[in-house]
Amino acid sequence: MPPSSGVLRPTRRTRIVCISDTHNSTVRLPKGDVLIHAGDLTNQGSYSELSRAVQWLEKADFEAKIVIAGNHDITLDRDFYSKHGSSFHNTNPQDPARCLSLLTGSRTITYLQHSSATVRLTRPEGPGTEFTVFGSPYCPEYGTWAFMYRRPGPRPEALGSDDNGTAASTSVADLWTAIPPDIDILVTHTPAYTHCDDSFGCENLREALARVRPRVHVCGHVHQGRGAERVKWGTDGLSGWDGVAAEVSVERWQDPSPEPASAKISLVDLTGRGGKRMLDFQDPAPLNGAQVPYGTSDVPDPAQELSCGPPTDPTRRDDTSRSLDPEVKPESTNQAGPVGRAGRRETCVINCAIVASKWPHAGGKRFNKPIVVDLDLPVWR
Incomplete structure (x- = not known):
């Protein structure tokens, strides 16, 4: 349904469990409707590693499971593996087609390799919502790993890969x-620059983020960047080469349950029930990207910390989300600003890296918990 149609669509809370960079680990997963894995399922992408990861994901009880590869899942990048596979699996070469079939042949996993899908939740006991998602494994060059591209230089080159298997700059x-x-959820292995990236993210992805403005951007790759941010967008479109001018404010999430041993979930509540509702098309926008002081309008306080209330019961489906007052929240209006869903006012960025330590993991591997996101999505039925 095109955003410019102005048709009102009810929304309902949908719980999304986000993980990335598990690197052969099988962590405890909280309950939810949708599971997203943002890449690096393995250390070196062997068939046995991928098989264990896929079996673990297939057993997980989620209505939908979205998976992308990461730079460590090297057999899933056929071109890279043909050039560099012997450096990793010299005595036991792997079959990339066989490895890829583990994911593409799964009956419960939606595997995205720089592609999109529309997901419709149909379980009678589920939320009955739908969303569009785009997933990509690519990330800026950092060592010799799969799915990597060179950062832009002063002289753009032709498309394709160089002798090292690294994508050329353009x-x-x-x-x-x-x-x-028109996507609702963006899943990339790399973060965008300055957003949960410890300065290792992609500048071009940041520009794309400002243009597309998905509801949620799920990523990983930079283990120390684990966390969440809510990015508020202006309504004047892009005016800088990297889209910085489109950002009104950024709010850093405070994990309500940061201790790995805690049984409580690390929740980002975007529904407004236990936290602060995500801004959308119908919300009044600050003029010229300026912040509106709290109390002067109906816009929630832009400076307020991201609140995370207690976990709510994901089995309850009688809680159709509300706008500021109406019973039914509009999916879209004819609000002026960037065309299409680029008119959305806010994006929540989630870096959900599970492995917290970096190689060689001095003192042993350390782990983060999955990040759980409660999000209002349109109801299809």
């Missing part, structure tokens, strides 16, 4: 312009 912009403008 492919960066072309990669991220391929993100459809």
Whole structure:
């Protein structure tokens, strides 16, 4: 349903469990409707590693499971593996087609490799919502690993890969312009620059994020960047090369349950029930990207910390979300600003890296908990 139609669609809370960078680990997963894995399922992408990861994911009780690869899942990048596979699996070469079939042949996993899908939740006891998602494994060059591209230089080169199997520079912009403008959820292995990235993210992805403005951007790759941010967008469109001018404010999430041993979930509540509702098309916008002081309008306080209330019962489906007052929240209006869903006012960025330590993991591996996101999504039935 195109955003410009102005048709009101009810929304309902949908619980999304986000993980990334599990690196052969099988962590405890909280309950939810949708599971998203943002890449690096393995250490070196062997068939046995991938088989264990896929079996673990297939057993997980989620109505939908979205999975992308990461730079460590090297057999899933056929071109890279043909050039560099012997450096990793010299005595036991792997079959990339057989490895890939573990994911593409799964009956319960939606595997995305720079592609999109529409997901409709149909279980009678489920929320009955739907969403569009785009997933991509690509990330900026950092060592010799799969799905990597060179950062842009002063002289753009032709598309394709160089002798090292690294994508040439102009492919960066072309990669991220391929993100459809109507997606609800963006899943990439790399973070965008300055957003949960410890300065290792992609500048071009940041520009794409400002253009597309998904409801949620799920990523990983940078283990120390684990966390969440709520990015508020202005309504004047892009005016800087990297989209910085479109950002009104950024709020850093405070994990309500940061201790790995805690049984409580690390919850980001975007529904407004236990936290602060995500801004959308119908909300009044600050003029010229300026912040509106709290109390002067109906806009929630932009400076307020991201609140995370107690976990709610994901089995309850009688809680159709509300706007500021109406019973039914509009999915879209004819609000002025960027065309299509780029008119959305806010994106929540989630870096959900599970492995907290970096190689060689001095003192042993350390782990983060999955990040759980409660999000209002349109009801299809």
